[in-house]
Amino acid sequence: MIKIVNLNKKFNHNRKRKDIFSDFDFSVNKGESVGLFGPNGSGKTTLLNIISGLDSDFDGQVKISAKRIAYVHQDPEATLAPWFSCEKNILLAREFHGLDENIGKELLKKLSEEFRINFSLEQYPFSLSGGQRQIITLMRALIIEPDVILLDEPFSALDIEKRTDVLRILVKHFGEGKTIIICSHRGEEVKSLINRAVIFGGRPTNIENNILVKDFNSREQFEDAVSKITFKKYECEV
Amino acid sequence: MNAKYKPIIGIIGLIVIWQLAAWLKLFNLIYFASPIEVFKEAIIMVQDGHIFSDIFFTLYRLLLSVIIATIFGLPIGLLLGCFSQTYHYFGEVLDFLRSIPPIVIYPLLLIVLGPGDISRIGVAIFGAIVVLILIISKGLFQQSPLRKKFFKAMGANQLQILKHVVWYEALPHIIIALRTAISLSLIIVVVTEMLVGAKYGLGVRVQNVQITANIPDLFATIIIIGFIGVLLNKILISIDKKFVFWRAN
Numbered sequence: 001m002i003k004i005v006n007l008n009k010k011f012n013h014n015r016k017r018k019d020i021f022s023d024f025d026f027s028v029n030k031g032e033s034v035g036l037f038g039p040n041g042s043g044k045t046t047l048l049n050i051i052s053g054l055d056s057d058f059d060g061q062v063k064i065s066a067k068r069i070a071y072v073h074q075d076p077e078a079t080l081a082p083w084f085s086c087e088k089n090i091l092l093a094r095e096f097h098g099l100d101e102n103i104g105k106e107l108l109k110k111l112s113e114e115f116r117i118n119f120s121l122e123q124y125p126f127s128l129s130g131g132q133r134q135i136i137t138l139m140r141a142l143i144i145e146p147d148v149i150l151l152d153e154p155f156s157a158l159d160i161e162k163r164t165d166v167l168r169i170l171v172k173h174f175g176e177g178k179t180i181i182i183c184s185h186r187g188e189e190v191k192s193l194i195n196r197a198v199i200f201g202g203r204p205t206n207i208e209n210n211i212l213v214k215d216f217n218s219r220e221q222f223e224d225a226v227s228k229i230t231f232k233k234y235e236c237e238v
Numbered sequence: 239m240n241a242k243y244k245p246i247i248g249i250i251g252l253i254v255i256w257q258l259a260a261w262l263k264l265f266n267l268i269y270f271a272s273p274i275e276v277f278k279e280a281i282i283m284v285q286d287g288h289i290f291s292d293i294f295f296t297l298y299r300l301l302l303s304v305i306i307a308t309i310f311g312l313p314i315g316l317l318l319g320c321f322s323q324t325y326h327y328f329g330e331v332l333d334f335l336r337s338i339p340p341i342v343i344y345p346l347l348l349i350v351l352g353p354g355d356i357s358r359i360g361v362a363i364f365g366a367i368v369v370l371i372l373i374i375s376k377g378l379f380q381q382s383p384l385r386k387k388f389f390k391a392m393g394a395n396q397l398q399i400l401k402h403v404v405w406y407e408a409l410p411h412i413i414i415a416l417r418t419a420i421s422l423s424l425i426i427v428v429v430t431e432m433l434v435g436a437k438y439g440l441g442v443r444v445q446n447v448q449i450t451a452n453i454p455d456l457f458a459t460i461i462i463i464g465f466i467g468v469l470l471n472k473i474l475i476s477i478d479k480k481f482v483f484w485r486a487n
Contacts, residue, residue: 053390053391054387054391073388075384078382078384079384079385081402081403081406083483083484092402095398096392096393096394096398097392124483126484
């Protein structure tokens with residue numbers, strides 16, 4: 001579904017160009033829920049930017065076979081349009097994909113119920129809290145009924161109760177046949193959503209660990225392994 | 239005290255100081271008029287009616303020049319602001335053009351277009367168009383490209399990005415540019431009216447004081463010019479508050 005071959009990407013560091021990815025290969029199969037973990041600057045967000053099309057300044061091949069990709073950026077404020085209401089912001093995603101607006105409005109009602117929205121979607125993003133804005137970007141991603149969803153720290157501004165809600169909704173929407181790639185510092189947060197954990201490290205970035213749920217006897221064992229690896233390596237840094 | 243009354247008290251205070259200065263004869267009254275004299279002259283000006291023709295012609299020249307400058311300056315500013323490569327080519331040229339006092343091209347326009355309104359409006363257009371292009375393009379150029387790129391990644395085409403992002407990001411800069419362009423055009427229009435060929439206009443009225451030595455008339459005209467500037471600025475500030483509501487938040 002997503003295949004990245006020979007990815008080369010540099011970034012500016014102290015007036016020097018440094019490699020973040022050098023001949024990097026990565027692939028995600030249809031229906032996989034992949035968690036990307038790693039320290040700050042390990043390229044998790046850069047990889048999502050490249051897959052989503054937000055970043056086109058790289059060398060290498062990126063092949064994606066999906067009808068619709070949704071991306072929940074780590075900075076909701078910068079990616080929402082403050083001049084449009086939340087409802088308009090969400091429905092714009094459908095307009096960009098040429099999808100039916102009336103179906104979109106119906107879907108929006110359902111999503112509002114699922115996310116238990118307790119504020120008016122007629123409000124503008126600047127009048128919402130950080131967590132509420134994050135929910136709006138999640139709803140904007142789900143409104144296009146994507147095959148692939150890319151999530152970059154989607155729970156950073158949410159309280160524990162809301163995180164559980166969002167996880168439940170994501171599991172419901174991406175239960176079968178759809179693909180998730182989620183970036184997080186905390187494996188603990190997302191372990192119930194994923195069936196594969198990829199741990200980034202080194203410079204240029206390489207894959208230090210790649211663990212799959214199918215390699216374990218039970219889901220609990222897989223989740224334990226994700227918790228242990230990510231906590232030992234990164235959560236204590238955060 | 240309610241904040242909205244503070245400017246009124248400031249204005250009244252200034253008028254009182256002005257009147258006191260006149261009573262105390264702190265200035266030579268041949269070159270100076272008191273507020274009471276200016277007020278009396280203003281009543282005569284209104285009864286006489288010529289002031290309305292002067293206001294009309296100055297406003298007509300001002301608004302026509304700003305409208306024409308906007309018709310050309312707005313799309314050019316948007317274009318330069320959207321395409322950073324184009325801005326790199328023309329940014330310095332615009333800075334250079336802005337540094338030229340617009341009034342210095344008036345003699346050239348007088349030779350080419352004659353001493354009529356076209357040359358007066360032409361100079362004001364030149365001043366306004368440079369300001370509009372520069373402020374709009376620089377404002378857009380300095381915007382973070384993230385929102386545009388993100389909308390593009392979401393599937394938006396160029397027209398949708400222009401309609402849903404660029405236009406709104408440009409709007410605050412357009413209003414600032416218009417405020418600056420109007421102030422500059424008002425100066426240019428009044429100065430060119432003072433120089434040559436005009437029959438009506440507030441600049442003509444100011445210039446005529448050299449012949450009539452009617453100092454209260456001069457003071458009243460200067461105040462009217464100031465009022466026009468303030469009024470147009472206030473209208474644009476109201477538009478800004480209504481249509482660029484997200485900026486304050």
